[in-house]
Amino acid sequence: MLRLNNIKIREDLSDYEVLKLSIKKYKIDESDITKWFISKKSIDARKKDDVHYNYSIDLNVKNEKKYPRIDKVKEVTFPNIKSIKKTLSKPVVIVGAGPAGLFCALTLVESGISPIIIEQGETVENRKDTVDKFLKEGKLRPSSNVQFGEGGAGTFSDGKLTTGINSPFCKKVLQDFVKFGAPKEILYISKPHIGTDNLINIIKNIREYLISKGCIFYFNSKAIDFRIADNKIQSVIIENTSSKTFEIETSNLILAIGHSSRDTFEKLYNSGFQMEKKxxxxxxxxxxxxxxxxxxxxxxxxxxxxxxxxxxxxxxxxxxxxxxxxxxxxxxxxxxxxxxxxxxxxxxxxxxxxxxxxxxxxxxxxxxxxxxxxxxxxxxxxxxxxxxxxxxxxxxxxxxxxxxxxxxxxxxxxxxxxxxxxxxxxxxxxxxxxxxxxxxxxxxxxxxxxxxxxxxxxxxxxxxxxxxxxxxTRSSSPVRILRNNTLQSNIHGVYPCGEGARLCRTVLCQQQ
Ligand SMILES: Cc1cc2nc3c(=O)[nH]c(=O)nc-3n(C[C@H](O)[C@H](O)[C@H](O)COP(=O)(O)OP(=O)(O)OC[C@H]3O[C@@H](n4cnc5c(N)ncnc54)[C@H](O)[C@@H]3O)c2cc1C
Known part of the structure; x- marks a missing residue:
């Protein structure tokens, strides 16, 4: 694949027009091109009298040797997600349907496991109504609001997708967002964002996909206690909004609880989970x-x-x-x-x-x-x-x-x-x-x-x-649940991830 770099554009053009100008500059025959896409678009406004776009275009051509002076790039491939061969006797349970919980579920599904997802808040559609009501009438619902509910804390956000980390999975996350309905431009613009209006549909699409793959969601259901024996997780106790409690046995519990579920942090601390302030x-x-x-x-x-x-x-x-x-x-x-x-x-x-x-x-x-x-x-x-x-x-x-x-x-x-x-x-x-x-x-x-x-x-x-x-006050977590190099907490079988671990990465099935 060839990369045409540093293409400065000083007018508003369609992508195809940018391609035409770029191949003219690099002397490439359009008939040689088999595939092309914009791989970068940024704005250079350092000089106010020369504000312009900076583009890069990647293209496949029939005969690369014909263009020896043009930079070559490798197509991004992602590290393989291991498929889990072992049949688990108990379900994997994820607490929290924010970005960490949902992407963890997507990764588990890719590796052959369909987890149960517990979320104290509502589905994103109902949550939107509840949030709108709060913004209008000032009546807060503590279990479902701008911090809590399907989609997690950033659902009512700008949907900024920038990160300081450099992982091949960053690209995969963007591709997954596009797969579930995000605008394609997030794959190449320098500071991508999705917007609240798009996010709500995307999250619904992710849920529908996960359900089609056998995942089970419990909304309006809060993990209120954790049964532990011999330093291993045995089960999680859940209470729904009608105050009914039930228990799900598990040996693999993913805690994707974000940073604002204060009573859950207290419960975990009192149950013997190691934590530190930060x-x-x-x-x-x-x-x-x-x-x-x-x-x-x-x-x-x-x-x-x-x-x-x-x-x-x-x-x-x-x-x-x-x-x-x-x-x-x-x-x-x-x-x-x-x-x-x-x-x-x-x-x-x-x-x-x-x-x-x-x-x-x-x-x-x-x-x-x-x-x-x-x-x-x-x-x-x-x-x-x-x-x-x-x-x-x-x-x-x-x-x-x-x-x-x-x-x-x-x-x-x-x-x-x-x-x-x-x-x-x-x-x-x-x-x-x-x-x-x-x-x-x-x-x-x-x-x-x-x-x-x-x-x-x-x-x-x-x-x-x-x-x-x-x-x-809530730009990041004031507390971290500690985890070891197998990504488990001191309680075996419990994997803190996302904001609650203050390590915004999902668990990638390392245990198996
Ligand atoms: C208004 C707003 C705008 C933001 N804008 C951006 C942005 O543009 N870009 C960006 O990168 N970040 C943004 N953030 C931050 C971003 O949302 C968080 O970093 C991200 O949501 C953390 O993901 P998470 O899955 O770890 O936790 P969360 O998203 O907090 O999800 C945790 C989920 O767990 C559930 N939960 C917690 N305890 C329990 C329990 N005991 N039982 C059942 N469920 C439980 C919660 O209800 C919640 O839904 C924004 C945050 C807010 C509030």
Missing amino acids: NFSIGVRIEHLQKWINNSQYGNITKLKLPPAEYKLAYHSPTLNRSCYTFCMCPGGVVIASSSNSKEIVTNGMSNYLRNGTNSNSALLVNVVPEDFNNPSPLAGIYFQKDLEEKAFILGGSNYFAPIQRVEDFLNNKKSTFIGKVQPTYKPGTTLSNLNSILPTFVSKTLAEGIKYFGTKIQGFDNPDSILTGLE
């Missing part, structure tokens, strides 16, 4: 007008129809020895109420595929270390989060409205009294507040330094009318 981050969501970000990133000369612009920023405070960074930026998105416990406020961000909202938003976070919790328990980080989320609930008016503040007022440590150019998008509602009054001082001070610094990088970032919404 670093995480807390802060706020910041909202700007998307047009400010577009203008800062792309300038106003280009005529290209570019997607809403993004940014990723980091700052280290030498005096406070803390870092402030932006995370999970949602261009054209909204700030979403992500509480999973009663009387707590948690923010996050989401966008639909088109990212066509007026505002952009991003988490603005400061790192937190276990020494900040002043408590030896492995669950101390959870208590620290919870305390802040409860304070945000009270500051917002104790009705699931989020506390908000204009950036200028935050920097001057005074309660906001009006909303300026940026209208907050958080639902069910917002309350003008002073977020400094509930944030730890080191967080407030680092955020203030970070905002001013980021204003020097992105024009408008520190605009007085930019809106801060509090609090963002």
Whole structure:
């Protein structure tokens, strides 16, 4: 396979038009091509007077020797997933139908095993109705919400598919998403995203496929206890929403419980699972007008129809020895109420595929270390989060409205009294507040330094009318369930994975 690299395109063209220009540049006969596809597309906006696309195209030709000077690439092949020959006497059980649980089920099915999947929340279709109701009426359902339910925590998200890891399975995950309905462009654009509107259908399609392969789902069903004997898992006890309990025997239990199921973490800890506290981050969501970000990133000369612009920023405070960074930026998105416990406020961000909202938003976070919790328990980080989320609930008016503040007022440590150019998008509602009054001082001070610094990088970032919404506390897990090099916890037969293990990888049937 040949790769045509570094193709700079300065107008909006169809893929085929890009191909035509590329083969002209590389002097390739179109009649020699048997297969082609775009393998990379990114935007280069470093020079505002020369904003352009950068493409790579991969193609198969009848006679590669005819083009000796063109780069050759190997087609990506994935490591084989071992098929499991041994018949298991008890079913494999997965707790949690988030990305880790669902991709674990897909991998097990590929290797010949159909697991049982237990999920405390609803199916994604019913969950959507429940979330819509919460956003409208402020009535939270603790078992099914933006964090919990089929699809897991990122279902109501921007569906960003970027990762810092370099694994051949990253490509496979993208291909699986396309197989279940994601837009094909996620295979080649530099920062792929799916959008909440697409994700909901994709997750439904994954479930239907898994059921067709013999998997069994129990929704509205929570794993409430774990029977252990001789340090091995024996069974999992489940309670459904009608308070009926039942037990499923298993020797292979996959814990894909995410990071927000606090009572399950407590149960596991009290049942003898080894855990440790870990670093995480807390802060706020910041909202700007998307047009400010577009203008800062792309300038106003280009005529290209570019997607809403993004940014990723980091700052280290030498005096406070803390870092402030932006995370999970949602261009054209909204700030979403992500509480999973009663009387707590948690923010996050989401966008639909088109990212066509007026505002952009991003988490603005400061790192937190276990020494900040002043408590030896492995669950101390959870208590620290919870305390802040409860304070945000009270500051917002104790009705699931989020506390908000204009950036200028935050920097001057005074309660906001009006909303300026940026209208907050958080639902069910917002309350003008002073977020400094509930944030730890080191967080407030680092955020203030970070905002001013980021204003020097992105024009408008520190605009007085930019809106801060509090609090963002769940960007990653404050606790890790330990596992050994066979991916098992100290309790034999239990495999923590995804956010709950703070190692976002699924278990790939290593045991057999
Ligand atoms: C609003 C929002 C937007 C996000 N946006 C992005 C993004 O754009 N890109 C990105 O990469 N990441 C994003 N994230 C983070 C991402 O969602 C998580 O990293 C990811 O969901 C973790 O996957 P997981 O399967 O490990 O856990 P989760 O997705 O948290 O899934 C765990 C599941 O387990 C269930 N569960 C827990 N305990 C039990 C129990 N005892 N019994 C039964 N079921 C149980 C839960 O109900 C939940 O459905 C976002 C998160 C949120 C909240």
